[in-house]
Amino acid sequence: GNSVTQMEGPVTLSEEAFLTINCTYTATGYPSLFWYVQYPGEGLQLLLKATKADDKGSNKGFEATYRKETTSFHLEKGSVQVSDSAVYFCALSAMNTGFQKLVFGTGTRLLVSP
Amino acid sequence: KAGVTQTPRYLIKTRGQQVTLSCSPISGHRSVSWYQQTPGQGLQFLFEYFSETQRNKGNFPGRFSGRQFSNSRSEMNVSTLELGDSALYLCASSLRPTGADEQFFGPGTRLTVL
Numbered sequence: 001g002n003s004v005t006q007m008e009g010p011v012t013l014s015e016e017a018f019l020t021i022n023c024t025y026t027a028t029g030y031p032s033l034f035w036y037v038q039y040p041g042e043g044l045q046l047l048l049k050a051t052k053a054d055d056k057g058s059n060k061g062f063e064a065t066y067r068k069e070t071t072s073f074h075l076e077k078g079s080v081q082v083s084d085s086a087v088y089f090c091a092l093s094a095m096n097t098g099f100q101k102l103v104f105g106t107g108t109r110l111l112v113s114p
Numbered sequence: 115k116a117g118v119t120q121t122p123r124y125l126i127k128t129r130g131q132q133v134t135l136s137c138s139p140i141s142g143h144r145s146v147s148w149y150q151q152t153p154g155q156g157l158q159f160l161f162e163y164f165s166e167t168q169r170n171k172g173n174f175p176g177r178f179s180g181r182q183f184s185n186s187r188s189e190m191n192v193s194t195l196e197l198g199d200s201a202l203y204l205c206a207s208s209l210r211p212t213g214a215d216e217q218f219f220g221p222g223t224r225l226t227v228l
Contacts, residue, residue, distance in 0.1 A: 036219075041221075042221055042222075043118075043219035043220050043221045043222050044204065044206075044219040045219070046217070046218075089157065091157075101159045101162060101170050101172070102147075102149075102157075102159065102206075103159070105156075106156045107156065107157075
C-alpha cells in the first residue's frame, strides 16, 4: 500500500541554520506530495505541495522537489527562524486510494533556538 | 473567509459512552474528511464525505461513523468509547475531492476517554 517515511526527530538547530527533513514515499502511480506544519495546539496547515515529478513546491522560504527516481520529497530551508519551531508532516494522496485520503508520515519535530 | 471550525474543542468522556463531534467546512467547500491523531499511531484517515455521501473509509471499527448534511457540515460519532479512542480528531475541507484542491484543516477536537 501507499506509505510515507520521514526522518525521526527532534531536529534541533540554531537560528539561521540550514534545514533538511527527509521524506521518502511508496505509492502506486503518480501521487501528489505535500508538506504540512502543525504548531502547538493547532491543526495542520499546508506548507507546500507538488503534483507531478520534478515539480518544486515552495512557500515561506521552504522548498521541496518531487523526485520520482528516488521517490523522495525532502523539505529544505536555507535559514530557519525560532518561529519555524513546529512539527512537520510529509504526506501523499493518490488516485487509487481516493484523493482526499492523505497518507501521513510520522512527523518530525523541529526545535530552533536563538 | 472563516476557516474550518470544529466543536467542541475539548471533550472528556468515560469508557462506554458515546460522543458526537461536529465540523463546519469553509463556505463553499463540499468535501469533508476526518482524521485521528494519536502519539502512537500518528495521523490516520477516518472517512471522507462529498455531497452527503461517504466516498472513502479508513481502517477503523464500526463504532466510528459519520455523516454529512446538505449544508456540507459533518458530524462523526464514536460509540462505546474505549481508552484508546483518546486522540485529537481533525476535520479537513476542500472544494472538491481531487488531488489538486488543498485540504484546509480545523483546530481539532481533543477527546479524552477516562
